[in-house]
Structures are given as structure tokens and as C-alpha cells.
Amino acid sequence: MLVLDTDDLPATDRIDVYRATAIDQGGSCSIEPELDERGRFRMRLQAWQFGPVGLFANFGSGMRYLQTERDLRRDHWSSISIFNQATGDGGFIWNDTERRLTSDDLAFACKSARYWESRWSNTGENVGLQLRADQVGLPEDLIRDAMPLAGHSSLTPLLLTQLRSLRADADRLSAGPGVEAIGDAVVELVRAVIASVTGSAPVRRAVAEETRFVRIVTYLTVHLTDPDLTPARVAAVHNLTLPALHRLFHAEGLDVQEWIAQHRLEGARDDLASHAHSHRTIADIGRSWGYIDPTSFTRGFRRAYGLTPGHWRRLHREMST
Structure with missing residues (x-):
């Protein structure tokens, strides 16, 4: 959801309005803008809410976003912020540690820092997540100690992939029925x-152990369109036997193969009804959701929804005219 586009404002008001908006969205902070080659500050701020988790995206000319001890003391709530420099030349500072931030990195910060800073130069996009620290159910000192190390966790690439997936389809996902569950998974x-x-x-x-099921579901969501996504592959990636994987899903009242099929068909169903995909063939949409065989796609779709993919598409075209 678009929160602010400084192009809609007089040049003299842009920095002040953006600063006020950023404070309203993320808490007390200091902002030092970088002007472009024409001496302008341009920024487009978007934000979405996924239950307990906020997603934000800043796109525009460079800037420094920082929180000093004074800023941190002003906020009455403790938060965890996670940043990715999707495009542009970025950097991050946590207390005395400085690092370059690229599109393949995540940087973590929390209110217990003495100082932290996220910045980029020239035109770029900075994407991130924000949640309350008490939601993760871990001691504050453990959270604080983890901040400079979390970017190197073996699980961080999974969180980065989740962040990218949310950003790519934020408008639709944030308005969908599973928005709370998405936030809880994050x-x-x-x-x-x-x-x-x-x-x-x-x-x-x-x-x-407590987060294993969530991590597996996140993996399934990320790789849902892979034709070779099978329970055996999922079990191997997560160091489980196949029976152990099935037991884990059965404990949640689910079947892993049915979960994969259901979510693939839901994705294909949405694409078939979307005007944005009207130029694509039905077979192409099926393939994009992991169905190599068109007959298998049609059979599964009819079994799930009582209509063929073609009938479903025609029905939604008629409804939109």
C-alpha cells in the first residue's frame, strides 16, 4: 500500500513530510537525505501489515536512516527491524560494526543497540520487516546478542526468500484470508x-524443534512452483525421514502431498481469473505452478473446483465484462 510519494509534494516540503511519515511508521529516528543530481529528494514509501509483522519498502534517492540512543529511548516499545538492500549501494552499522549491505544480505537491529544505521547511495530500494521483540518469545539479552550474528545464520536465506516473496506480491497477500498466518510464520x-x-x-x-513445521511450510511456499517438489525432497532437505515428515503434517491435521496440490491449484486458479494473466495459455499457467502434464492439471483442477480450468477462466471473463 502506498503511504507516501514525495513527487506529490512541493520540493521544499518533501524531506520534512517524509521524516514525519517515517517516524510515524517505524518510531523515533533521524534521517539524513541524499539529494539526486538535480538537487531533489525523491522517495516512495510503501507499507503493509501481515498480522504481527510490518513490511515496508522505500524506493528513491539515497539516505541515512539511523537511531541513536536518544531515538531509542523515546520509543516505549521494543522492536526488531530486518533490512535488505534490494537495489542500490547499501550499508549497515550496528554499534561498532559496519558492513556493506547487498540484495543477498539481511541486516538485523533492535532497540537495545547503542546505535544502528541503514543507508544507501544513489537510487535504490530498501525493503524490511518490523515486529515487536516480545513476539519472538526469547530473552532480550539473547535477542541483542544475536543482532550482529543473525545475518550469517544458516536459516537467514530462508527468511530472505520469504521477504522477497512477500514484497513481490504484497498487495494481494496482505488483503488475503491468510494474512495473520503469514505474519505468524515470519x-x-x-x-x-x-x-x-x-x-x-x-x-x-x-x-x-518448535519452528520446524513453520520452516517446512515456508520452504514449501517458496518452492511451490518447482515441478520436482515432492515429499521425499522436502524430507531430505530438512534432515527428516519421509515417515517423520508425514507424522509432522498429520499432527497438524494435514497431508503434505495434498498441501502442495491445494496451494498449487489455488495459485493457478487466481492466475486464471486475473486480467494480468489473460494473455497466457491455460497450459502455460499450469506449468508455472508445477504441472508439466496439462491433463493432470485439468483433472486436479476439476476435482478441486468442479470446473475445468477453461470453464473457470471463461466464467470470470464473463463476470468482468
């Missing part, structure tokens, strides 16, 4: 990342 992933890099071995094992 919280569990953040919890798993933090626990994986700090705390005692029993804590790490306990959190890994």
Missing part, C-alpha cells in the same frame, strides 16, 4: 534465526 522464522546463532544448545534445539 515471526517463527525470525525466532528460529535468532536462536540459531546465540543462546545455549538446549535453547537452540528447542526452538529448532
Whole structure:
């Protein structure tokens, strides 16, 4: 959802309005804008809410976004912020540690820092997540100690992929029926990342066990369109036997193969009804959701919805005219 586009404002008001909007969205902060080659500050701020998790995206000319001890003391709530420099030349500072931030990195910050800063130069997009620290259910000192290490966790690429997926389809997902569940899954992933890099071995094992199902569902969601996504592959990636994977899903009242088929068909159904995909063939849409065989796609679609993919598409075209 678009929160602010400074192109809609007089040049003299842009910085002040953006600063006020950023504080309203993310808490007390300091902002130092970088003007473009024409001496202008341009920024487009978007924000979405997924239950307990906020997603934001800033696109425009460079800037420094920082929180000093004074800024941090002003906020009455403790938060965790996670940043990715989707495009542009970025950097991040956490207390005394400075690092370059690229599209393949995540940087983590929380209110217990003495100082933290996210910045980029020239035109770029900075994307991130924000949630309350108490939602992850871990001690504050453990969260604080994890911040400079979390970007190197073996689970961070999974969280990065989730962030990219949310950003790519934020408008639709944030308005959908599963918005709370998406946010809860992100919280569990953040919890798993933090626990994986700090705390005692029993804590790490306990959190890994508690978040295993969420991590597997996230993996399934990310790889849903892969034709070779099978329960056997999922089990191998997560160091489980196939029977153990099935037991894990059965405990949640689910079947892993049915979960894959259901969510693939839902994605294909939405694409078939969307005007944005009207130029694509039915077979192409089926393939894009992992159905290599058109006959198998049609059979599964009819079994799930009582209509063929072609009938479903025609029905929605008639409704939109």
C-alpha cells in the first residue's frame, strides 16, 4: 500500500513530510537525505501489515536512516527491524560494526543497540520487516546478542526468500484470508534465526524443534512452483525421514502431498481469473505452478473446483465484462 510519494509534494516540503511519515511508521529516528543530481529528494514509501509483522519498502534517492540512543529511548516499545538492500549501494552499522549491505544480505537491529544505521547511495530500494521483540518469545539479552550474528545464520536465506516473496506480491497477500498466518510464520522464522546463532544448545534445539513445521511450510511456499517438489525432497532437505515428515503434517491435521496440490491449484486458479494473466495459455499457467502434464492439471483442477480450468477462466471473463 502506498503511504507516501514525495513527487506529490512541493520540493521544499518533501524531506520534512517524509521524516514525519517515517517516524510515524517505524518510531523515533533521524534521517539524513541524499539529494539526486538535480538537487531533489525523491522517495516512495510503501507499507503493509501481515498480522504481527510490518513490511515496508522505500524506493528513491539515497539516505541515512539511523537511531541513536536518544531515538531509542523515546520509543516505549521494543522492536526488531530486518533490512535488505534490494537495489542500490547499501550499508549497515550496528554499534561498532559496519558492513556493506547487498540484495543477498539481511541486516538485523533492535532497540537495545547503542546505535544502528541503514543507508544507501544513489537510487535504490530498501525493503524490511518490523515486529515487536516480545513476539519472538526469547530473552532480550539473547535477542541483542544475536543482532550482529543473525545475518550469517544458516536459516537467514530462508527468511530472505520469504521477504522477497512477500514484497513481490504484497498487495494481494496482505488483503488475503491468510494474512495473520503469514505474519505468524515470519515471526517463527525470525525466532528460529535468532536462536540459531546465540543462546545455549538446549535453547537452540528447542526452538529448532518448535519452528520446524513453520520452516517446512515456508520452504514449501517458496518452492511451490518447482515441478520436482515432492515429499521425499522436502524430507531430505530438512534432515527428516519421509515417515517423520508425514507424522509432522498429520499432527497438524494435514497431508503434505495434498498441501502442495491445494496451494498449487489455488495459485493457478487466481492466475486464471486475473486480467494480468489473460494473455497466457491455460497450459502455460499450469506449468508455472508445477504441472508439466496439462491433463493432470485439468483433472486436479476439476476435482478441486468442479470446473475445468477453461470453464473457470471463461466464467470470470464473463463476470468482468
